[in-house]
Amino acid sequence: MLMRTDPFRELDRLTQQLMSPGTWTRPSTMAMDAYREGDEYVVAFDLPGVSTEAIDIDVERNMLTVRAERRPVTKADDVQRELSERPLGVFSRQIVLADTLDTEHIKADYDAGVLTLRIPIAERAKPRKIAIGGDSSRKEISG
Secondary structure, eight states: OEEOOOTTHHHHHHHHHHHOOBOSSSOBOOOEEEEEETTEEEEEEEOTTOOGGGEEEEEETTEEEEEEEEOOOOOSTTOOOOOOOSOOEEEEEEEEEOTTBOGGGOEEEEETTEEEEEEEBOGGGSOOOOOOOOOSSOOOOOO
């Protein structure tokens, strides 16, 4: 149901994480899992430490875009940072969704640093039985 378009995405993600934090013009990617559960696709994004106000989800045609921003949590001016390993900045991920998914009814939940999107499979893509019609009044031909 999901279509991958870039075979080097994982390499790019690792390179971006090592080189610099993401910016609005060049965001870092975020880790995700995607799987089918019954009649819906589930996509889970790791966004620990990101507030719900800093998450933006858009769907345009079949392109799903998730953007988030993680800022430093220092509250006082006299704080001296000793170690900073958690990535800060802007994160973004775009996914091309198949036509068989219903993008009008996507549900989003955010719990324990994981953004979970549930995308139902469209009714037209579900298997269904086709009834065979026919004329119930048969005519007999005599000759």
